[in-house]
Each structure stands twice: as C-alpha cells, then as structure tokens.
Amino acid sequence: MLDLSVINAMFPPDLPEPADWERRFGPRALPDGAEVTRFAPSPTGHLHIGGLYTAAVARALARQSGGVHVLRVEDTDRSRRVAGAAEEFSRLLGAFGLAPDEGGVAGDGAWGPYLQSERREIYLSHVRELLRRDRAYPCFCGKELLARSAEEQRAGRSPLGYYGRWAPCRTLAPEEAARRLAAGEPYVVRFRCPYEFPGRVRFTDRIRASVTMQDNGNDIVLLKSSQEELPLPTYHFAHVVDDHLMRVTLVVRGEEWLSSTPVHLQLHAALGFEPPAYAHLAPLMKAEGPSRRKLSKRKDPEASVDYYLSAGYPPAAVQHYLRGLANIRLMDVPTAEALAADVRLDGMRPSGPLLDLPKLHSLSREFIASLTPGELYAQLLVWAEEYDPELASVLARHEELALAAVATGRPEGAPARKDLERWSCFRDRYGFFFAELFGPAPAPGDDRYGGLAPELVRRIAADFAAVSPDEWYAKLGAIAGRHGYAPDTATWRGDPDRWAGPPRVVANVARVALTGATRSPDLFAVARALGRDEVVRRLTAVAG
Ligand code: GLU
Numbered sequence: 001m002l003d004l005s006v007i008n009a010m011f012p013p014d015l016p017e018p019a020d021w022e023r024r025f026g027p028r029a030l031p032d033g034a035e036v037t038r039f040a041p042s043p044t045g046h047l048h049i050g051g052l053y054t055a056a057v058a059r060a061l062a063r064q065s066g067g068v069h070v071l072r073v074e075d076t077d078r079s080r081r082v083a084g085a086a087e088e089f090s091r092l093l094g095a096f097g098l099a100p101d102e103g104g105v106a107g108d109g110a111w112g113p114y115l116q117s118e119r120r121e122i123y124l125s126h127v128r129e130l131l132r133r134d135r136a137y138p139c140f141c142g143k144e145l146l147a148r149s150a151e152e153q154r155a156g157r158s159p160l161g162y163y164g165r166w167a168p169c170r171t172l173a174p175e176e177a178a179r180r181l182a183a184g185e186p187y188v189v190r191f192r193c194p195y196e197f198p199g200r201v202r203f204t205d206r207i208r209a210s211v212t213m214q215d216n217g218n219d220i221v222l223l224k225s226s227q228e229e230l231p232l233p234t235y236h237f238a239h240v241v242d243d244h245l246m247r248v249t250l251v252v253r254g255e256e257w258l259s260s261t262p263v264h265l266q267l268h269a270a271l272g273f274e275p276p277a278y279a280h281l282a283p284l285m286k287a288e289g290p291s292r293r294k295l296s297k298r299k300d301p302e303a304s305v306d307y308y309l310s311a312g313y314p315p316a317a318v319q320h321y322l323r324g325l326a327n328i329r330l331m332d333v334p335t336a337e338a339l340a341a342d343v344r345l346d347g348m349r350p351s352g353p354l355l356d357l358p359k360l361h362s363l364s365r366e367f368i369a370s371l372t373p374g375e376l377y378a379q380l381l382v383w384a385e386e387y388d389p390e391l392a393s394v395l396a397r398h399e400e401l402a403l404a405a406v407a408t409g410r411p412e413g414a415p416a417r418k419d420l421e422r423w424s425c426f427r428d429r430y431g432f433f434f435a436e437l438f439g440p441a442p443a444p445g446d447d448r449y450g451g452l453a454p455e456l457v458r459r460i461a462a463d464f465a466a467v468s469p470d471e472w473y474a475k476l477g478a479i480a481g482r483h484g485y486a487p488d489t490a491t492w493r494g495d496p497d498r499w500a501g502p503p504r505v506v507a508n509v510a511r512v513a514l515t516g517a518t519r520s521p522d523l524f525a526v527a528r529a530l531g532r533d534e535v536v537r538r539l540t541a542v543a544g
Helices: 004-009 018-024 049-064 085-095 120-132 143-155 174-182 235-245 255-271 305-311 315-326 335-340 357-369 373-387 389-397 399-408 423-433 454-466 469-482 489-494 503-515 523-530 532-543
Strands: 036-039 068-071 136-139 188-191 200-205 209-214 221-223 250-254 277-281 285-288 291-294
Touching (some): 004 120, 036 049, 049 315, 136 174, 200 255, 255 277, 305 423, 315 357, 389 423, 399 423, 399 523, 454 532, 489 503
Antiparallel strands (some): 188 221, 200 209
C-alpha cells in the first residue's frame, strides 16, 4: 500500500476528512418510512419525457411518504456540460409542477451544493480515504495501452475493463507508484475491486424484487485525469458519495443503470456507507405497427419535454398521465383523485409502459373540460405568454370576451364541451371570437356554406343581421321558411320533399359567417358572447 505521506501529498493539505462531511450533512429528521429521493440528470441541455417520468415517480414517492425530493445536477463530465442547464432543468420541472424540495438552481437546502461540479472537495476527501484504506490506487496507464487492452478483450471475447492481466497498476509496487507520482506522471485514481474473479451478486430492486447478476470485476476510474486543473470524479463515484451524504434513502432511476448497480454497491461498501434502496424504472416504449420499441430521442418528437410545453398540454394533465404510466390504476380515476393517490412501486411492471398520445389527449381534454372559465383563462394565458404572444395580448386585451367565449363551451347545467386537448388548439376552436384573430368571414361562394348559391347566402346573412341575436332562436324558423327551408327539423322529416332542406342549413350560414367553421359551440351562445355589433359587422360583411 502507498505510504500515507505519499497519499496526503496528492491532495490539498487542508482537505476535510470524511467525518467532517458526515457531521456537516447529518441525518435528516424525518418521520419513519419517509423516503428521500432525488432526480439526478446530467446536463446535456435537454430533458426528455423519460426523465420527467422518473422525476415524477421519484418526487411522488418522497412527497407521499412525508420525505424530501432533491434535484441534483450531475455535471462532472466537462465535455457534456451545457451552460445554463441547471436553470433549464429547474424551469422545466417547475413548469410541470414537479419542482424539487431541495436543489436545482435555487440550491437551497442544507445538504447542498446540488451541482456536482461544486462538490469537488467532498469527493476528494473520499478518494483520499479509499487510497488510505488501499481500496483505491493511482493508475498511470495511458490511452494507447487501454485501447490495446480493449482490443485484446474484444478479440478474446473477454469482458471489457481494467482487471486481471490488463490491470498492471493494480499490482504496481508502492515504491514504484510513489516514484512515478513524485515525477509528476499523469494518473487517474481507480477503485480496487474487492474480487479478482467476481461471482454473481444478488440485490433487491423495489420493482423487480430480487435481482441476480454478474458482480463487478472492473477497477473503474474514480477520479479523472490528474492533468486537468481540477480533476473531477466519475459519475459512479460522485453519485455514491452524494446519495450517501444527501441522505437519499431510495434511488429511483432508469433501467439503464441496473447493470451498474453492482459496482455502486461495492463503492458504498468500500466507503462504509449503508446503500440506499433501488427502483429501476423500465423505459417508456412506443408502438410501431404491431411491435413496440424504446422511445427514441432522435426519432420521436414526443420524446422531448419541449414538445409538451410548446403544444400546451396542461401540466396537471401531463402529471396525471405520467403517474398513470407508472401505475395503470391511476390512469383512469378522475384527475384530482389520481393526483392525490399514492404511486406504488409494487404496482409497476418491469416491462416498459407504452407512451400513448391519444390517451394523454383524452386525459387532457377531460382536465380542461373540468376547469371553470376563469381557471381556463388563467392557465391558457400563462401558456400563451410564453408560446403564443399574439394570442396572449389578444386574451389580455379582451378578458371579458375570452371568458364569455370559453363559457359558450360550458353551458350551464350541461357537460362542458371536450374540445380542447392542449392550449395550442385554442386558436383553432375559439380564436374566431376575437376580431383580430378572425380575419374576413368566408365569402358567399365558400364551400363551408354547404354549396348554397352565393346570392342565397347573402340574403340569409342579411336576414340574420336584421334580427337581434337574442331573438334568433325564435326567428330561425321564419328565416328558414322565407327561403324555402323547413321551420324545424321535425317538420322537415315529416315531408322532406316539400322543403329545400332542414333549418340547420340556414343556421349554418350564420355559423360560418360568425365563426368561419361549420362546427362551433352553440350558435346562439356564440352570437350572444360576440355581442350585437360584432355579429352585425360579420354578417353584413357576408351579405355585401
Ligand atoms: N446522471 C445520471 C443520468 O444522467 C443519473 C443516474 C442515477 O440516477 O443514478 O441519468
């Protein structure tokens, strides 16, 4: 083993001891059974729906148990670091109502800092500790040598890694290592794996129950190149130290980390830590024809979280949906109830849930339909301010009209129309209410008038313009009759040959002139919300 003085000389003299960190980040005072979970993204700049799903599950498990959910940004990989990524994660999680209790940008919390790049001293203390216990060693192998080893391992179908005859520094004489360190040779610090020939390891995963797999036999790197001005730890090492010192009790993360769990358990043991519990979430899947595949960041736009934000799915609906992906029983209960119910790991399947946008649409439609006009207006405005400024300024200028417009789809005593599944549909469904967004009414020859002769369309529009919208309902029959259409549907059904058609053909003229579409909320309610002046203006434009 290396001499203590040699080890100490590798580190700043005033570096704290692990015990100092233990004291500083003491155990949390939480009720029994409270889980401390974390979401620990690497800042590549983008948050994917799989990450949001993990964050939603981890946060729910903490919150429902009276625990704490932490956001920790794992930015020890300089080449992948993106400026402002922590801010971006916080913004995105916040936008979906998944803000952490601790960490992220605000960084507040007594167990921080929460950016790994700001925790270097903590890691160094623990690397030194492992060197002192001979559970780590300096490795001087250069890139070429490692590349050659990897080639040999591939050719011989041996596992890749630093072990056995490919691990010369593991057995380097301490004097030799000391000499090379003193000479300033570049090195990394490696973990001394407990076994040269590992067998199988068994551990518990809260979703899969008992997992048995090949144990780790690779002396992984703990601290990256000493040539860097500030050598940083690897993810494997840093996250073990962090999970321990942040007093994380339950690691919820993607299944891609399941195969690294044996080395993480070895690191916890070497450092004398009690490991957390683990729950590895199966990846989200996408149906492709009759088969399923993993959702792809490259191929599927819905893999990106920005997609949900810019399309304007209400955050509460997305949250409900993500919880439903975790526990299918939460998918079908009404929203408020589903958001209040517990997510259960024992309700999860080890196979990946299918990301199914039509299901999200229907939840989202239900959710929007459950809002009062005032709530809807407020949430829509928040979205529009960010993603559709023109709409936002129209909504802000015409709040009363906006509320009246929305109310047409929510008639009193009747169920609300489920006609909005995301805020970006609002323009299409309700934009016509606003003169600035409506543009000119369709001209009389337009198909939307149902093939009526332009002259007839003009005359019908003029008839409607002459009557106050409050009287339309009563006068529709008379207007229809004047142009050869039946005064009501029953009369038309009774003798269809006698009439040019049912009265709805006539009403459709007013509908298209006012809304630009052949389908709309109740026509009379629309006309009332628009107000007499605007109704007359639009109809007169068509009547010519
Ligand atoms: N930083 C890792 C990632 O990017 C987190 C893995 C973990 O949660 O332990 O996914």
